[in-house]
Amino acid sequence: MNRVYLLLGSNMGDRQAMLDSANLELIDALLPDYLEVASLGDAVNTSQVLETEPWGFDAPQKFLNQSFCCLTELEPRQVLEACQRIETELGRVRTAPRFNEAGERIYESRVIDIDILAFERGNGGVWEAVEVSEPDLVIPHPQLQSRDFARRLYVEVREAMAPKNVGKKKINKK
DSSP states (O other): OEEEEEEEEEOSSSHHHHHHHHHHHHHHHHSOTTOOOSSGGGTEEEOOOEEEOOSSSOOSSOEEEEEEEEEESOOHHHHHHHHHHHHHHTTOOOOOOEEOTTSOEEOOOOSOEEEEEEEEEEETTEEEEEEEEETTEEESOTTTTTOHHHHHHHHHHHHHHOOSOEEEEEEOOO
16 A cells, blocks of 8 residues: 655635545545545545745735645556646646746646655555656655745645654656
8 A cells, every 4th residue: 555645736716626626536536445444534634725825936816735645556657647637627737847048947827736745655564755756757746845835734744644664665767
């Protein structure tokens, strides 16, 4: 069994409704159907919702952000594909990344954004942090430590889900 930590964000339209819809779609896509738990809270957890300024660009509407964690049998690539499918189904139009003259990425408003923050693999009661380094998938998220709101929400949901013993396993595909 694996555990995935995501960051959800929206700054267009009914932001809270978008986060709620994304949460439901993520549970449906990521949580195994057969999983037997005493309550959904044993397999899924969400953080508080924070209103934040756009990160890396100016926009008239602030973001609502929330961290989401759940158990899954999917692997990191499959989680990424599920997240991107859900973003599209919820109305996100994905455009090719743009960069300024300094080579920095230019961000823009979006109806929904789902980022993979971290991924853990369960191994005999121990959760091992998984690292992935691929051109379109980097885990842990490369900006996790530089975005205070993302780090705070991640820590909140991780503390609610994670035991104290976490090891590390690295996957490096090119």
